[in-house]
Amino acid sequence: MTLDYALLVRVLRDPAQLAGLWPVDVSGLIDAASETRLLGWLVHELDARGLPVDAPEWLSDRIGSARATSRECERALRWETDRISRALGATGVQWMLLKGAAYVAAGLPPGRGRRVADIDVLVPLGDLPAAERALNEHGWRPGALDPYDDRYYRDWMHELPPMMHEARRSIVDLHHAILPRTSRLHPPTTRIVERAVSVNGVKIPCASHLVLHAAAHLFHDGEVSGAIRDVVDIDGLLRAFGGNAGFWTDFVGEARALDLQRPAYYAVRYARRLLDTPVPASVDRELRAWAPPAAVAKTMDALVTRALVGPTRTSGAKTAALALYVRAHWLRMPTLMLARHLTHQMFRRDAST
Amino acid sequence: MTTLDSSLVSALRTSGVQLTIGPFLVHVRSSLPGVRNYLDRFYGEFPVRDARDGHFSVSVVPGRGLRRWIRPQAISLINGARPFYPLPGNLAGPLFEWALNWAIGRVAHRWVVVHAAVVERGGRAMIFPAEPGAGKSTLSAALTYSGWRFLSDEFAMLDPATGLVWPMPRPISLKDGAIEIIRARHPDVIYGPEGTNVDDERFVHAKPPVSSITRVHEAAVPAWIVTPRYRAGAPTSIVPVARAHALVQLAGQSFNYNYLGVTGYETLVRAIEHAQCFTLEYSDLDDVIARLTEMTDA
Numbered sequence A: 001m002t003l004d005y006a007l008l009v010r011v012l013r014d015p016a017q018l019a020g021l022w023p024v025d026v027s028g029l030i031d032a033a034s035e036t037r038l039l040g041w042l043v044h045e046l047d048a049r050g051l052p053v054d055a056p057e058w059l060s061d062r063i064g065s066a067r068a069t070s071r072e073c074e075r076a077l078r079w080e081t082d083r084i085s086r087a088l089g090a091t092g093v094q095w096m097l098l099k100g101a102a103y104v105a106a107g108l109p110p111g112r113g114r115r116v117a118d119i120d121v122l123v124p125l126g127d128l129p130a131a132e133r134a135l136n137e138h139g140w141r142p143g144a145l146d147p148y149d150d151r152y153y154r155d156w157m158h159e160l161p162p163m164m165h166e167a168r169r170s171i172v173d174l175h176h177a178i179l180p181r182t183s184r185l186h187p188p189t190t191r192i193v194e195r196a197v198s199v200n201g202v203k204i205p206c207a208s209h210l211v212l213h214a215a216a217h218l219f220h221d222g223e224v225s226g227a228i229r230d231v232v233d234i235d236g237l238l239r240a241f242g243g244n245a246g247f248w249t250d251f252v253g254e255a256r257a258l259d260l261q262r263p264a265y266y267a268v269r270y271a272r273r274l275l276d277t278p279v280p281a282s283v284d285r286e287l288r289a290w291a292p293p294a295a296v297a298k299t300m301d302a303l304v305t306r307a308l309v310g311p312t313r314t315s316g317a318k319t320a321a322l323a324l325y326v327r328a329h330w331l332r333m334p335t336l337m338l339a340r341h342l343t344h345q346m347f348r349r350d351a352s353t
Numbered sequence B: 001m002t003t004l005d006s007s008l009v010s011a012l013r014t015s016g017v018q019l020t021i022g023p024f025l026v027h028v029r030s031s032l033p034g035v036r037n038y039l040d041r042f043y044g045e046f047p048v049r050d051a052r053d054g055h056f057s058v059s060v061v062p063g064r065g066l067r068r069w070i071r072p073q074a075i076s077l078i079n080g081a082r083p084f085y086p087l088p089g090n091l092a093g094p095l096f097e098w099a100l101n102w103a104i105g106r107v108a109h110r111w112v113v114v115h116a117a118v119v120e121r122g123g124r125a126m127i128f129p130a131e132p133g134a135g136k137s138t139l140s141a142a143l144t145y146s147g148w149r150f151l152s153d154e155f156a157m158l159d160p161a162t163g164l165v166w167p168m169p170r171p172i173s174l175k176d177g178a179i180e181i182i183r184a185r186h187p188d189v190i191y192g193p194e195g196t197n198v199d200d201e202r203f204v205h206a207k208p209p210v211s212s213i214t215r216v217h218e219a220a221v222p223a224w225i226v227t228p229r230y231r232a233g234a235p236t237s238i239v240p241v242a243r244a245h246a247l248v249q250l251a252g253q254s255f256n257y258n259y260l261g262v263t264g265y266e267t268l269v270r271a272i273e274h275a276q277c278f279t280l281e282y283s284d285l286d287d288v289i290a291r292l293t294e295m296t297d298a
Helices: A005-013 A015-020 A023-035 A039-049 A057-089 A099-106 A125-137 A147-156 A189-194 A207-217 A224-241 A247-257 A261-275 A281-288 A294-309 A315-332 A335-351 B006-013 B033-042 B089-107 B136-144 B177-185 B243-252 B257-273 B285-297
Strands: A118-122 A140-142 A163-165 A171-175 A197-199 A202-204 B017-021 B024-030 B056-062 B073-078 B112-121 B124-129 B149-152 B155-158 B172-175 B202-206 B221-230 B237-240 B276-282
Touching (some): A005 A023, A005 A261, A015 A039, A023 A039, A057 A118, A057 B257, A099 A118, A099 A202, A118 A189, A125 A163, A207 A224, A207 A247, A247 A281, A261 A281, B006 B017, B006 B024, B056 B089, B073 B089, B089 B112, B089 B155, B089 B202, B112 B136, B112 B257, B124 B136, B124 B243, B136 B149, B136 B172, B136 B221, B136 B285, B149 B155, B155 B257, B221 B243, B237 B285
Antiparallel strands (some): A140 A163, A163 A171, A197 A202, B017 B024, B056 B073, B112 B149, B112 B155, B172 B202
């Protein structure tokens, strides 16, 4: 069965709809949430609402499994964070957690039951060798990559090739920037490091930078499932921070400082459009100045709407998803490099089937 | 042996059918004749009905485009995910089996699931936790076809609520040399076609006795934990080990005890608490069957 992202987005918008779903739909929702790594969110909503009393046994088994999975994911992530802390703590390197690991460390809503494939760590470029060495000494080994992939990372990316722990198999992505070297945008890592905040013994980006990093990531991995989760993260963060005095002013200022005005615009726009995220009217007006030219804005709106909220199985939705995939890479690389990379990936996909 | 009636055959192709395999409801959908034949051969005694929900939803679909005709492929979708690369079309039936293994190992957290073969005598279960290649399928097949009840050659499903181990009498997966050994000893058993899996091993599926399949709802008390190792030419040696040793073995072979937190750990402890624990090295099946049977009669 194909995953029903449209149903997922409908329930994300209005979780009260859960009460009216048939068991087979709740089951489909577990599948879609699992693929988008939103199982933690779904379990939280299901538990908060209580199961329908007539839920069949197979469905309560499925939900029980989902609950166990999201608990274990969060526990394992906390443990890995603790181990990374031990590895990097003694080095004097200025390191911080990003994204999922940061949300979990800070107890933010998008961290609930979070499944994180790769733990993202940011260090200043100058600290990269020391951090790599320390992680290596504590069991994280660089992956065996073919020369193309290794060069792809070392030359073009903002992170080292993923390092996997030899015993526990956890993966650390060691970053020196939040966007690729080849990207059109270059948010300065120094500012993110300077404004980092301490939570529960680790450092994470400040509130505005957490949102801006999620914004910079929006549509960057090119997968529809990833895009839904990114929008949910942005919504969750904005709802968590939006009420704090001074947050919005800081957010707008930092979007400028990190040169992430356009991603900030998209993030707020699609969080509002998909999930009705509350945003002050004055901020909305300010962000509108960062919109792309009208024709581009219209195309993006159409693509995002069709890919994320349209019926998943139509060819329109698939075309929109493909367009977002190509656009993601367009943002990451200059044109010629993009052509080379997509060609390489295409032959690779073909060879693997 | 029953076979799918025509309305269920057409449902299998379109919306799918629901098989009851022990505690699991498995929704399976496939237009490929390989899957239908496989279900007919191995799952004839399991209840099947026209329904499209359950614990797991497994679709086995043909490759697309040219792949329908040239070197046809089978692709599995499990609860909407696609964890495996496409396989050659002639593996469609076994692919259903592997997909189900993947699902049980990954998302059946009502139980503590241990990678192990399980057989039973007199209501008491013998659990063989082991890595692939230790010979646990061969051993459980040999014991099963010599009169023991077969529970599983892949999963010991320990119920945290009762401490009992649940049966999962699905086809036994014999590999490489074990194929000829078991075939020669038990020519009357129903076997599937021989194939080569993704690890480049020859495999054949063997059907458990109907008497084991019909007792699919009878859980058993863990009574012996035996870590097996096949070594060519070795004399049978059954050595008692400390319960702690067996506990570590069970934990090491468990897919998910950590997912259940303290309950997961306590369930493993409960399994060894009243069990006798051994390591077993063997090569002579007749001898090992006699020794284990004697041990359980004592």
